Amino acid sequence: MDPLLEINDLVVEYPAKGFRAQPFRALKGVSLDIRPGETVGLVGESGSGKTTLGRAVLGLAPVTDGSIRYAGREIGQLTRRARRSLADEIQVVFQDPYSSLNPSLTIEQILAEPLTARGVATRDAKSRVGGLLDRVGLPAGAASRLPREFSGGQRQRIAIARALALDPKLIVCDEPVSALDLSTQARVLDLFIEIQERTGVAYLFISHDLAVVRHISHRVAVMYRGELVETGDGDQVTARPRHPYTQRLFLAAPVPDPDEQKERRAARRALIAAQGEAA
Numbered sequence: 001m002d003p004l005l006e007i008n009d010l011v012v013e014y015p016a017k018g019f020r021a022q023p024f025r026a027l028k029g030v031s032l033d034i035r036p037g038e039t040v041g042l043v044g045e046s047g048s049g050k051t052t053l054g055r056a057v058l059g060l061a062p063v064t065d066g067s068i069r070y071a072g073r074e075i076g077q078l079t080r081r082a083r084r085s086l087a088d089e090i091q092v093v094f095q096d097p098y099s100s101l102n103p104s105l106t107i108e109q110i111l112a113e114p115l116t117a118r119g120v121a122t123r124d125a126k127s128r129v130g131g132l133l134d135r136v137g138l139p140a141g142a143a144s145r146l147p148r149e150f151s152g153g154q155r156q157r158i159a160i161a162r163a164l165a166l167d168p169k170l171i172v173c174d175e176p177v178s179a180l181d182l183s184t185q186a187r188v189l190d191l192f193i194e195i196q197e198r199t200g201v202a203y204l205f206i207s208h209d210l211a212v213v214r215h216i217s218h219r220v221a222v223m224y225r226g227e228l229v230e231t232g233d234g235d236q237v238t239a240r241p242r243h244p245y246t247q248r249l250f251l252a253a254p255v256p257d258p259d260e261q262k263e264r265r266a267a268r269r270a271l272i273a274a275q276g277e278a279a
């Protein structure tokens with residue numbers, strides 16, 4: 001099957017500004033494909049370039065070199081109109097839905113907005129809100145309420161419903177469950193999976209948490225200092241990591257058994273000692 005998204009040798013350089021006297025290369029030649037209906041998990045430590053990659057796919061980061069092709073079209077070279085239709089097909093869900101949901105709008109207004117912005121009549125757009133709420137497991141009564149009346153997990157469901165309004169083919173999910181407690185995390189992850197089974201949407205699923213990424217991803221890509229250092233199926237990358245950085249990431253994940261935790265801590269320290277902090 002042809003890839004939906006093809007990223008080739010992508011370089012993103014942020015211009016020199018403020019404390020940085022030199023331009024900063026946040027991505028140093030990243031190549032990654034995503035097939036229709038596939039979930040690619042992107043893990044890596046803070047500052048490794050995960051969000052930058054997600055933003056580049058959304059057309060929001062400066063592409064210095066390389067290419068991003070969506071359904072065979074180069075994203076950097078589209079006309080404004082073509083880019084807008086592309087924007088329908090690639091949606092985004094962020095970590096903190098509270099900051100991305102307008103606090104003064106009702107849920108109905110929030111969910112109808114992507115549709116009316118594309119020319120759907122307000123009445124028709126509103127008539128689709130109940131269906132969207134249903135798809136993310138919220139009652140129809142939620143429509144008349146404000147974002148602050150919902151819990152973190154429910155707000156994330158609202159953000160997902162908004163991302164689904166235009167029937168996207170790809171959703172960039174940037175740490176979408178990182179702010180949630182464990183049981184809410186599990187339920188929201190199951191919702192992502194169930195939506196994918198129903199709609200065939202693909203996800204670029206960004207997280208610093210290996211366990212989360214392993215649960216949801218068909219393939220896992222590991223980012224380290226602006227480069228992809230390892231890509232493979234979830235089991236291979238998380239249980240038998242090849243790259244030293246991935247091994248350390250794996251050993252850093254907490255486990256319930258205190259003895260095993262102690263062993264992992266020792267193994268991780270030994271790796272750091274052998275590789276040096278910078279490895």
Ligand SMILES: Nc1ncnc2c1ncn2[C@@H]1O[C@H](COP(=O)(O)OP(=O)(O)OP(=O)(O)O)[C@@H](O)[C@H]1O
Pocket residue numbers: 014015024026044045046047048049050051052053208
């Ligand atoms: N708009 C920007 N201008 C300049 N530098 C930036 C900008 N956005 C990100 N960076 C830098 O690029 C690097 C990668 O940042 P990015 O946000 O992609 O990391 P991340 O992997 O998503 O980290 P986190 O897990 O903390 O979200 C960081 O060193 C960051 O300081």
Ligand SMILES: [Mg+2]
Pocket residue numbers: 050051052
């Ligand atoms: Mg980030």
